[in-house]
Amino acid sequence: MDCLKGLVGIVKNPPTSFPIGVDIQSSLGLYVWNLVGSCLLADADSSNGVDPATYWAPLIDAYEAAMLQLPAEIIGFIGGRVQNRFSSFSRMIGEIDSTTIVSVSGSTAGIEFRTNVLKGGSLVIDRLGLLLNANVDALPVTVRKNGVPIRVWTLDVAMLDSASYDVTPLKLETDGSTYSITYPLLGGYYPRNNQLSCNCGNKDYNLNLVLATPLRSINGNLAHGLLLHIYSECDFTGLVCDLLANNQYTAAIGYMLYYKTGLNVIDQLENGQLSPYTQIREGELEAKKAEWTAKMSEYITWLTQNWSGNIPDQRCYLCQPGLTMHRGTLTL
DSSP states (O other), X not given: OGGGBTTEESOSSOOTTSOTTOOOOOTTSEEHXXXXXXXXXXXXXXXXXXXXXXXXXXXXXXXHHHHHHHHHHHHHHHGGGEEESSOOOEEEESOSOOSSBOOOSSSEEEEEEEBOEEEEEEEEEEEEEEOXXXXXXXEEEEEEETTEEEXXXXXXXXXXXXXXXXXXXXXXXXXXXXXXXXEEOOSSOOBBOOBSOOOGGGTTHHHHHHBSSOGGGGGGGBOXXXXXXXXXXXXXXXXXXXXXXXXXXXXXXXXXXXXXXXXXXXXHHHTTOSOTTOOBOGGGHHHHHHHHHHHHHHHHHHHHHHOOOOOOSSXXXXXXXXXXXXXXXXXX
């Protein structure tokens, strides 16, 4: 997770063997080499003649893995106090009923919509169909984000086929972007006049929380033959980046990243994944593992108990109402 970069570094004064271009800075003055170096007896300055990439890569991998693992672990503890801003949904856009064709001006048909800014959210398209008045082979359907193509699906369309078909899923981030889904009209075929939605049973409610314009107000509520199966996602792990606006939360997360990297190194050592040129100080591993696990627990417990529950606007998640909040301080 990019927002965690720079909290913890790898080595403060990199030796000549350290790979060029790897981020080593730490805003908190925490460097994982200070934590794990005593476990690794090979000479860091010369790497015992080993290629620097071979020597340092496992430690860098442990650090980068920790940046991916830590957000999920934090959300595992405080995520019970967070909820989706809109209920998750899975549905079709585009009704299968139609009575005639749509006369479209220009050489393309389709829809365009803009999302609200809901950081961490996305709409995923995983099935696609087209209601046309003729058979069309290898018809390209293009998805654009702010005018830039991001995916092209090619469909063999059968006349009046109301089915939808699996496509490689495409995630549309709810970041205020404008998305268009279009196909060319070049061969005398036309789309059927199916609606985007009937809104039966108010089924558009949660989708409309995501869209800048209500679904039935888009394109005159005409789907231009498109049949799209979509589902919503909301990734709570972005909350970890939000927490970094608070200095004490930042320090706690930095220490968790520090010790998580150390624990990843121990896992590598115990599984024999480090370079054969790296020696192991056998007697210390279990003690260090217990110590660093306890440190991780200390900081995650503090964060869980003292998080204020404040979440910035324009997120796909919010704090569950009515939960007791805890406040306190921690000497770091």
